[in-house]
Amino acid sequence: MSSRPLAVAGMFYPEDGEEIARLVAHAKKQAPVLASPPRALIVPHAGYIYSGITASLAYASCATPKRVVVIGPSHRVRLNGASVAQYTHVPTPCGALAIDTAFCAHLREHFEWLGFFPAAHHEHSTEVQMPLLKCLFPQASVVEIVYGTLSHENLAGLVRLCLDAPETLVVISTDLSHFYPLAQAKEKDNACIEAIKALHVKELEGHEACGITGVKALVEVAASYPLTPNVLEYRTSFERSGDASSVVGYVSVTFN
Template identity: 45%
Template sequence: MSQREMSVAGTFYPDSKSEIERYITHFNKSFSVKDENRNKIKPRAIICPHAGYIYSGFTSNLAFNLSSNKDIKRVIVFGPSHRVYIKGASIALFDTYKTPLGDLKIDLEYSKKLKEKYGFLDFNESLHKEHSTETQAPFIKNYFKEAKIIEIVYGELDFNELSKLTDELLLDKENFIVISTDLSHFYPLNEAKKLDNICLNAIASKNLELFDKGCEACGKIGVKAIIKSAIKYNFDTELLYYCTSYDKTKDDSSVVGYASALIGEKI
């Protein structure tokens, strides 16, 4: 049986079950949701960051917590490749996906069908040591305990092509999509906030053109793809939380931005 092994456990996130559970418990005690201030969305997808949990774990966890759904059969996580160049995207064709909370089953049959249908999908094993997708796996295991996972790592790719895939995935209400992205990288705090606000406003207003006026999200291709699908299906977006690495390091000279959002049907 082939397995997608952990590559960044012990660095980006804890490599022990008890420590991850401690993180999640702490995150969940750190916020309360006031429904009267929310847009009341039934989530079909989320956008969330992929830095180390000490920096962005709270932000990601919030999106997963508000999306937990026992009826979800399949979680499809999209993330940009940071270390290996690829034209197109790679879909994981392993049997299982290892996490410190226990293995996730990969929906191999479904993944193979997607690979056959979409010409930009291939399987390149070297792509599946990617932290942008792997950092989501413990949250998926915690909040979607019975669901299977599909991992897609993309590189140089037209967001319009990727959006055709997210369109199809959203037709099945047992599917849930995770779009992994951080925002601007290594700008002074004030400059980072200006750039990140472009991304946040583009998500909130579902304005595809605005993304290209200064948004520097590393996963912008994935974000634009899901926003295009949201426009097609008349889904709403709800920004949940924004922060930067400054909140942890107190160094405002060079920061990374993080945000989470829900995408789905208005209740």
């Protein structure tokens, strides 16, 4: 057994599993009933006090998957291509989350730019999703992919392969604009959200979402798959901090 090391437990999310369970229970009460279960999601990755409910709403709208592929950008390590976690499990406050090592190997066989770089997995964009997944889908396994310098076209190939796998949920982790005044942030974020809703990859060019490569990859695949985007919630850090001078935007989107 090999354990994925944790980087932000107790900082971005509580170390108390019961506290996370209360957040998830609250999200379940608010989650919409969708006509069909989502196949993919866009969710934020800030601390739970800022965006935990936004992410949880997306997860709570899903049917229980067999496998969840979590794809997020690298914030701490310079990385060419992407890294898939080669551990057996992720420890979370809600219990150990199994990693689907066979599916990880399957992906590495198909994509030469996908390796394993342990330092890349000291990463909050993917780690913050794990306790929510364990709490909501306790029997599901996970695949964690952290990307650096990589074209969205290359990543789209991986997204498509994952969507083709039965009972697999694809999760794209991103926040939206960073550190603009509230009105400007909302203007930028709304333009990005409208491009997602319209499935227009070209209109996503120039947007400052930290996970824009993953967003573009999913949008490109969704347009041809086809999948329909449904925006569940948009909010900013202002709603928690009360500081309108410098905010970060968060959105949750299902793709059905």
